[in-house]
Amino acid sequence: MDPVSQGALGAALPQSLARAEHTGLAMLCGIAGGMAPDLDVLIRSSNDPLLFLEYHRQFTHSLVFIPVGALMVGFTLWAVFGRRRAWSFRETYVFSLLGYATHALLDACTSYGTLLFWPFSDQRFAWNNVSIIDPLLTLPLIGLIILSRFRRRRWPAALGMLWVVAYLSAGVVARDAAEDVGRKIARSRGHDPLVVEAKPSFANLLLWKTIYRQGNDYFVDAVRLGREPVIYPGSTVPALDLRRDLPWLQANSLQARDVERFRWFSMGYLALDPRFPDQVMDIRYSMLPNEILPLWSIQLDKGAQGSQHVRYRVSRERGPDTFQRLWRMIRGLPLKDTPGDSPAGLGGAQLPVND
Incomplete structure (x- = not known):
């Protein structure tokens, strides 16, 4: 902490x-x-x-x-x-x-x-x-x-x-409750993931980021706990596949080893940034819990020599209404859709989740 x-x-x-x-x-x-x-x-x-x-x-x-x-x-x-x-x-x-x-x-x-x-x-x-x-x-x-x-x-x-x-x-109780809601979200989509993880958003135990993997894709949503939990649908991104996403990356190169180091650090939650095809992002952290916009990522260089490391990138980018949106989500209030404010273009509609 x-x-x-x-x-x-x-x-x-x-x-x-x-x-x-x-x-x-x-x-x-x-x-x-x-x-x-x-x-x-x-x-x-x-x-x-x-x-x-x-x-x-x-x-x-x-x-x-x-x-x-x-x-x-x-x-x-x-x-x-x-x-x-x-x-x-x-x-x-x-x-x-x-x-x-x-x-x-x-x-x-x-x-x-x-x-x-x-x-x-x-x-x-x-x-x-x-x-x-x-x-x-x-x-x-x-x-x-x-x-x-x-x-x-x-x-x-x-x-x-x-x-x-x-x-x-x-x-712990709130995390387990958020994971339970995350499993309901997955089932509502016809998914049956092995693991659903919930991570607390900034400075509270009410609003959680849920992540699960179905097939080759990660699904990220936000869950606001309460008597009637509220979800804010988020984004979907393909899990990192080196052969598909970075076919030019040589398996024995220093950059390839750096990707595996970053995979270990992020506990496997890696994806290619949809905005930057040369950046691999850790999807666990974002300014808003229903987004996949990363707080940190690594940047690869296709033209780099075999002995060159990747670059580590930290992003604090946020829109002028980011904290206002976060506060509304913490309170369980609906959000106004703002197309294009995340890689998937999802603004975060409010949906009730019932047992």
Whole structure:
């Protein structure tokens, strides 16, 4: 998740266990420990644009690395601040350990993918029960850890932990409900997919993006949960087929290997961007949940030499009414059709889904 959420949760756990006089130390060490694993974003290469995708949420997020990462955080805090202030190294380390331990598990609750069991497995865990940024989760937690610090009491931080557990549990229930609606959408089209996945949209647990594959095509829709769930029909795009979509790509080329690296990162959710025939996109993320307009993709070069990497592209393109449309979808309101606002030209009609 975002660094603020990670730091807040990292502070809450050690604060909820610390003695009254150590709530400030627990808060500081927990924030540092909770945020430290994301320092892996500094692992980059100007020659290999996909290197950071391999290392972000990799070894620093592994469960077996927690004691090591926490030791690095705890020793740094103790060496820079602690010796002059007579901090106990043991307590500094334990508080950092508790904060560090929260990070990977919270990240695994998002849809990005986290390598919890590296180096024993390269499986990316994504439980899809909370958005990468969700103020409804984070703001109450921040208030409670601040209260715990200035009241010098453990109970506000403990209450914050309970809030996080309750919110993430609600996300699991909502995810399962959205997947159930997604299966109904598929059946209404005469489809019977093996897997339907639901991923939360930005900053809420009401509006979800559903994705399933039928034959060679991905189907993307948005589901707004409620007493009577509402769907916003979305887009369809063929799953990436290298022979069909990129017949010129040599199997042993560096670009071909980069495509497979990107496939691993995206958990297989790849398609050729309908707007750009040289770009392969990750369809899991989009500004609006019923769209396939990607937030990131890779660009290939037909004329490139065998030793040239692909280019990594990040897109923040959005229309002037994107957030207005998102807000209407969160509220379950109908949308005005705007032809051409997505690759499939679908504006998002509102349809009720009944049992």
